[in-house]
Amino acid sequence: MSIRSMSALALGALMLLAGCSDTGDADAAGESDSSDQTTAGTDDQTSSEPTPTTFDDFPGEELLYFDAESASIGTRIKAVGTEWTTEFLDYTADAGRHYLVIYVVATGELDDRGLDHAGLSNLGYTLEMRYPSSAGSCSADYTANDPAYCTYDGWNSTILSAQFEPLASDDWTNYLWMEGSIFGVEMEPGQTMVGAVAVSVEDSAAPTGGFEFCARGKDNTLDDNVFPCIAAPDPAPIG
DSSP states (O other): OOOHHHHHHHHHHHHHHHEEEEEEHHHHHHHHHHHHHHHHHHHHHHHHHOOOGGGGGGGGOOEEEOOSSTTSSSSEEEEEEEEESSSEEEOOOOOOOOEEEEEEEEESSSTTTEEEOOOOOTTTOOOOEEEEEESSSOOTOOOSSSTTEEEEETTTTEEEOOOOOOOOOOGGGGGGOOOOTOOOOOTTTTOEEEEEEEEEEHHHHHOOOOEEEEEOOOOOTOOOOOOOEEEEOOOOOOO
């Protein structure tokens, strides 16, 4: 066999080996890419959680609110969000103050019947917000019901409430809130609604956490100065 023929055979063998190697690398790369995509998809599924659609889906403590001593059916309430803001409804906080807005979800006490006048109105002084006095100083308009807390109620401080709205999303700040009234709104049996309450707090108080939402319970009278309370999430710092 000539040297030229042997060279051609050797070159063909080398090309064949190179082709096998490239195919193997491509297969390995494809398997790696597929594995990465599968892992990424699994991570996305793990990190995404379903948006709550009913009252019981939301985590947290709850209280049973009665807007009047004569009320026979209560409203279940959970505090689900908070934020500091300079404006709430059509009101602007005074200089040196911010509103602490507490967002709540609500549903009727009984699943088989609704409420004709559901809402959080402070006209009857039925709402309060408080935080431990160890978590910050108290504004000048706080109520000294308990020395362990800075309590804000409608007697001495400003409390604003928004009308209940049907639950549409958990982006509370994008709701078109309207000022609530003592007449409330109609709540269907088993319906979950959302609302908001705002309290004016001096910036110098600088509370750091431990916020609680308080509201009249079934056995409370107008003269009571201590209502049932539930924990509210801590808001992001002002600024």
